[in-house]
Amino acid sequence: MLIQFGQAFSNYVYEIFVAKFDFWLAFGLIAQLAFAARFLVQWIASERAGKSVVPLAFWFFSIGGGLLTLIYGLVKREPVIIIGQLASNIIYVRNLMLIFKNHAKGSETLDR
Numbered sequence: 001m002l003i004q005f006g007q008a009f010s011n012y013v014y015e016i017f018v019a020k021f022d023f024w025l026a027f028g029l030i031a032q033l034a035f036a037a038r039f040l041v042q043w044i045a046s047e048r049a050g051k052s053v054v055p056l057a058f059w060f061f062s063i064g065g066g067l068l069t070l071i072y073g074l075v076k077r078e079p080v081i082i083i084g085q086l087a088s089n090i091i092y093v094r095n096l097m098l099i100f101k102n103h104a105k106g107s108e109t110l111d112r
Contacts, residue, residue, distance in 0.1 A: 035065025
């Protein structure tokens with residue numbers, strides 16, 4: 001049973017990442033990596049500050065990765081991705097608007 005599962009999984013991974021590899025798969029993977037990079041940026045900034053912080057770069061990675069993922073969802077006609085990324089990007093842009101509005105007042109966001 002484990003051998004059959006291993007073979008089925010191997011075939012599945014091969015089909016998705018090798019047999020069906022194209023520009024849009026590469027684009028989608030890059031989009032997801034850009035989107036995930038925001039958490040690495042947030043973690044590093046928090047470690048440096050010694051407390052949980054959300055740096056400005058987090059929001060730029062969120063928007064960039066979110067827009068790339070939205071494009072991928074539109075091309076692949078994935079309604080779950082489209083709806084999720086549309087809503088998320090509105091929130092990311094609004095957060096940046098609030099940060100820039102309150103920047104002179106002393107925002108909670110790090111400038112680094």
